Amino acid sequence: DVKVTQSSRYLVKRTGEKVFLECVQDMDHENMFWYRQDPGLGLRLIYFSYDVKMKEKGDIPEGYSVSREKKERFSLILESASTNQTSMYLCASSLGDRDTGELFFGEGSRLTVL
């Protein structure tokens, strides 16, 4: 089974802090994604990556950056956390060119910014 692991399930940070959210997948998937989930808004794509060192902006990239130095690891970075970034963050991965969009999700990282 594919396993997507998000290292931190719950984090509490202060406004202005730099925050790293880490995600690792163990199935050699090409594509990795970071979503944000808020009540009533569903999932919104922040960034995705289709290869090492490659990244593409999603629907809401402002205030975020990402890093993919190794195929299995995709990090989400909040350079200066703000209270409106309090949310659930979900990492996902999928196969490469031929995939239909089936995603495998981690269990999420719930971030609170005070």
Added chain:
Amino acid sequence: AQSVTQLDSHVSVSEGTPVLLRCNYSSSYSPSLFWYVQHPNKGLQLLLKYTSAATLVKGINGFEAEFKKSETSFHLTKPSAHMSDAAEYFCVVSLGYSTLTFGKGTMLLVSP
């Protein structure tokens, strides 16, 4: 362009009664369609997927969905609800890995 609408934000059923979660989509091309389930404080898990094969798709835990192109619908059903089905359900339309669109979710409540 593509979009997906989940017609109910909340659905309440009694244990043992049928479940119907409604999803309509809009897409310029033939999409792939998915239903995901999310239990509290967990990530999303794939329930079932439609990728232009059989229009009636069977998934895990007794769920199934029927793709109806004429109605642009992909409703999720289950004959008999179980308490463990209580969760949030997301309908997703896709034209490929970089063009996924999620619905806003339907919370399924199951009472004894």
